[in-house]
Amino acid sequence: MSSSKLITLLMAIATGIALGLYYGWVIDPVEYTDVTPNILREDYRVDLVLMTAEAYQGDFDTEAAARRLALLGSEPPASIVTSALNYANRNGFTQEEIADLQTLLTAMQTYQPDGNINP
Amino acid sequence: MMSRLLRSSLLHFILALLIGAGLGLAYSWQISPVTYVDAAPALLREDFKDQYRIIIADAYAANQNLPRAQARLNILGDANPIDALSAQAQRMLAAGEPFELARPLAKLASDLQQGFVSEPFTPTAFPTFNTPQAASTPTANETQPQAREEATFTPPPTVFFEQTPLSPITQETVTPRPTFTPTAGPDAPFTLVGQEPMCDPGASNLMQFILTDSRREQIAGVEIIVTWNQGEDRFFTGFKPELGNGYADFIMQPNTLYNIRIVTGGAFVQDISAPTCNDPNGAEYTGGILLTFQQP
Incomplete structure (x- = not known):
């Protein structure tokens, strides 16, 4: 095989790869339909934390709140709430919402997974 | 000879292109697919x-x-x-x-x-009220109306009844204060106020329930237990809100007697069965029944 023919073949392969990548990443990428909550966009994650904080105002059930927050990943619940609280402060959440998050944060800082609350 | 060479080169080119495309797709779909980090x-x-x-x-x-x-x-x-x-x-x-x-x-x-917020559920038991007894000790709130009554009280003409003790007269003539009338709460008992056969082929064998409060507003979340000789089923109102918040239904078997218990309040109805209906041609079919329960 002549070198020019080899170059032509390599160029064809490279073009094919480029076309394949373009099709697979841009035109028809893999569609995710069964995602987990830990890859939710930040505003949705914060809203989930806010919902948990609102629900906590109704039942004051730290165990249930921690379980709800666990949907968002394996981080400690207090860290998740702290991140949400920072987001809320940066994005003009209402005082009531921030107060709810603050209450939840306090509860999560004292929460122990075995159900005991530190004094 | 030349055209054969060209055809062969073109074929090789296309094959190389396809192999490349296959590799590209395998990489983009399998090895390193698009990763979602901001999912909805x-x-x-x-x-x-x-x-x-x-x-x-x-x-x-x-x-x-x-x-x-x-x-x-x-x-x-x-x-x-x-x-x-x-x-x-x-x-x-x-x-x-x-x-x-x-x-x-x-x-x-x-x-x-x-389309609006209904009355929230109260997880604690609804308080019950006892009708105040006449002999009960007056509270601070009760002393005020009593004082008003005493101020307008006209003493009886005792001049003609000098021998009669005075104290009972005062007690007998004081107008009784209005007593507190308890209103029906979520736990008030239901009573069966309607039992209508439903001769509609679409509701065949269907036992339908509608539960309302004293204002005839439908109530969701009331547990109903239906028992019959071969079993028991329990369900709640409000799980088909498109049919009403106080609606629930149950499929009956023909020729079977059912007992119904509304758990809240303890209403109990016996021997309910699917009615027999006739279609326009005179043929018999099993109809449904609509039971309406209401709090007093």
Whole structure:
């Protein structure tokens, strides 16, 4: 095989790869339909934390709140709430919402997974 | 010879292109697919969507903010959020989960259906009131109207009854104070106020329930137990909010007698059975029955 023919073949392969990548990443990428909550966009994650904080105002059930927050990943619940609280402060959440998050944060800082609350 | 060479080169080129495209696709779909880092809740797996709905309903139970709950449900991308809530609540009950967990979902579905926030559920027992006894010690609130009555009290003409003790006269003539009338709460007993056969082929064998409070507003979340000689079924009102918040139904078997117990308040109705109806051609078929219960 002549070198020019080899170059032509390599160029064809490279073009094919480029076309394949373009099709697979841009035109028809893999569609995710069964995602987990830990890859939710930040505003949705914060809203989930806010919902948990609102629900906590109704039942004051730290165990249930921690379980709800666990949907968002394996981080400690207090860290998740702290991140949400920072987001809320940066994005003009209402005082009531921030107060709810603050209450939840306090509860999560004292929460122990075995159900005991530190004094 | 030349054209054969060209054809061979073209074939090789196309083959190389296809091999390259295959490699590219394999890499982009399998080895390194597009990763989602900012997913929307509509893409969540079904079980996570269920948990998301529960959190929405629990938050709604606490803040009673219906527009916010509606907006949150919308981002889940359900074709009909009310149906999704009702179906999930029924699935939970069918799986044996306690009603307390499913109730926020049913209530949110019910409130979305009617478009306003209904009376929140009270987890504690509804207080009962005893009619005040005449001999009870007056409280601070009760002394004021009594003093007013005494101020307007006209002493009887004792001049003609000098021998009669005075003290009983005062007690007998004082107008009794109005007593507190208890209103029906969520635990007030239901009574059967309507029992109508439903001769509609579409409602064949269907035992339908409508439960209302004293103001004739339908009540969701009331447990009903139906028993018959071969078994028992229990269910709750409000899981088909499109048919009414106080609606529930049950499929009867022909020629079977059913006993019905409304758990809240303890109403009990015996020997309910599917009626026999006739179609326009005179043929018999089993109809349905509509039972209406109301709190006093």
